[in-house]
Amino acid sequence: MLRQAATTFTVETRGRGLVEFTRPVAAWVAQQGVATGLLTLFVRHTSASLLIQENADADVRADLERFFARLVADGDRIFRHRAEGADDMPAHVRAALTAVHLSIPVVARSLALGTWQGIYVWEHRLRPHRREVAVHLAGDIGAAS
Amino acid sequence: MLRQAATTFTVETRGRGLVEFTRPVAAWVAQQGVATGLLTLFVRHTSASLLIQENADADVRADLERFFARLVADGDRIFRHRAEGADDMPAHVRAALTAVHLSIPVVARSLALGTWQGIYVWEHRLRPHRREVAVHLAGDIGAAS
Amino acid sequence: MLRQAATTFTVETRGRGLVEFTRPVAAWVAQQGVATGLLTLFVRHTSASLLIQENADADVRADLERFFARLVADGDRIFRHRAEGADDMPAHVRAALTAVHLSIPVVARSLALGTWQGIYVWEHRLRPHRREVAVHLAGDIGAAS
Numbered sequence: 001m002l003r004q005a006a007t008t009f010t011v012e013t014r015g016r017g018l019v020e021f022t023r024p025v026a027a028w029v030a031q032q033g034v035a036t037g038l039l040t041l042f043v044r045h046t047s048a049s050l051l052i053q054e055n056a057d058a059d060v061r062a063d064l065e066r067f068f069a070r071l072v073a074d075g076d077r078i079f080r081h082r083a084e085g086a087d088d089m090p091a092h093v094r095a096a097l098t099a100v101h102l103s104i105p106v107v108a109r110s111l112a113l114g115t116w117q118g119i120y121v122w123e124h125r126l127r128p129h130r131r132e133v134a135v136h137l138a139g140d141i142g143a144a145s
Numbered sequence: 146m147l148r149q150a151a152t153t154f155t156v157e158t159r160g161r162g163l164v165e166f167t168r169p170v171a172a173w174v175a176q177q178g179v180a181t182g183l184l185t186l187f188v189r190h191t192s193a194s195l196l197i198q199e200n201a202d203a204d205v206r207a208d209l210e211r212f213f214a215r216l217v218a219d220g221d222r223i224f225r226h227r228a229e230g231a232d233d234m235p236a237h238v239r240a241a242l243t244a245v246h247l248s249i250p251v252v253a254r255s256l257a258l259g260t261w262q263g264i265y266v267w268e269h270r271l272r273p274h275r276r277e278v279a280v281h282l283a284g285d286i287g288a289a290s
Numbered sequence: 291m292l293r294q295a296a297t298t299f300t301v302e303t304r305g306r307g308l309v310e311f312t313r314p315v316a317a318w319v320a321q322q323g324v325a326t327g328l329l330t331l332f333v334r335h336t337s338a339s340l341l342i343q344e345n346a347d348a349d350v351r352a353d354l355e356r357f358f359a360r361l362v363a364d365g366d367r368i369f370r371h372r373a374e375g376a377d378d379m380p381a382h383v384r385a386a387l388t389a390v391h392l393s394i395p396v397v398a399r400s401l402a403l404g405t406w407q408g409i410y411v412w413e414h415r416l417r418p419h420r421r422e423v424a425v426h427l428a429g430d431i432g433a434a435s
Binding site: 036052098105116117 | 334335361362379387425426
């Protein structure tokens with residue numbers, strides 16, 4: 001029978017950039033004793049994203065950051081919303097261009113991530129923030145843990 | 146026990162721009178009497194998006210619009226698909242760059258939206274359209290309404 | 291009662307570009323005998339995406355490809371991650387700008403796709419690849435097939 005579980009993760013960011021949190025997510029899913037199901041993550045902010053991206057070469061994350069910094073420049077004169085700083089409106093645009101939620105199937109007791117896929121919070125503001133991620137899991141929870 | 150509910154929202158747009166519909170979505174979820182669950186919205190069009198974005202300062206939406214209008218210019222000579230107007234192919238590109246579906250956990254009888262997060266249909270065509278959003282909710286529906 | 295089903299699709303790409311796989315997905319959903327539910331697709335790679343896009347005019351797909359090739363240029367000097375080829379880091383950026391998962395409601399025994407919406411794997415690498423898509427379905431499965 002299908003059941004559900006829910007929790008909230010808090011991810012501390014160190015300013016703009018990617019923070020991986022694949023391990024705590026995988027550990028929580030494993031604790032629920034689910035063999036098959038669907039995990040959904042949702043970031044409760046408009047200036048941070050969730051990203052599935054390569055976790056092998058740190059250059060990939062640095063290149064992603066450089067690309068987005070050029071695409072959505074801090075202090076771009078096109079932006080009128082500047083009260084919260086030159087990095088605030090670019091953060092909203094970056095959030096719109098990426099994802100605020102992820103849904104990942106659980107297969108054979110594991111997240112169906114590919115070999116090189118990690119789960120990241122992408123902080124778009126320059127300063128560190130505490131980001132909340134709402135988490136929902138549906139599946140055959142507790143069936144055989 | 147996990148149950149599900151489904152409906153369709155129709156959102157009338159006034160041409161290019163964001164139309165918030167957080168309230169009717171939240172009201173429908175509340176009517177289902179769900180304490181914990183997962184809401185999914187899916188826009189049934191290829192020239193409109195769904196967006197979670199700041200609902201406080203209208204400048205944010207205007208800035209988003211300006212940024213995307215510059216990034217994906219109407220009438221760009223790169224586009225060959227022009228039969229439906231100079232804004233049609235840009236609308237498809239904007240849809241590809243943003244989201245056509247959203248999944249939001251329901252926690253403690255409410256959508257797990259952050260303080261400043263609103264749910265929007267983003268109309269990418271210049272003229273008004275009637276946009277259909279398919280809605281699915283799974284959760285402990287009707288358990289204690 | 292809500293049940294679930296899961297499978298994996300393998301999509302062979304022919305190098306950079308869109309490969310539609312709406313039919314096999316719709317056929318698999320139909321086989322599960324579900325009237326109402328939620329389908330989720332998740333691509334297990336960091337250099338390919340899933341896309342809902344117009345399936346009528348092939349020019350739309352060609353224009354999308356041209357736009358993204360200009361936006362994220364192969365061999366851009368900004369990228370340091372080049373070990374796997376000039377198209378590899380652009381592929382990661384394109385994946386970040388688009389979607390790695392899709393959730394589509396099932397309504398009245400069919401995917402709630404709009405008239406012109408097709409489901410695509412978007413290959414971002416220049417060479418052909420075999421892409422795995424993890425699939426999850428929750429709904430009144432087998433209730434009345």
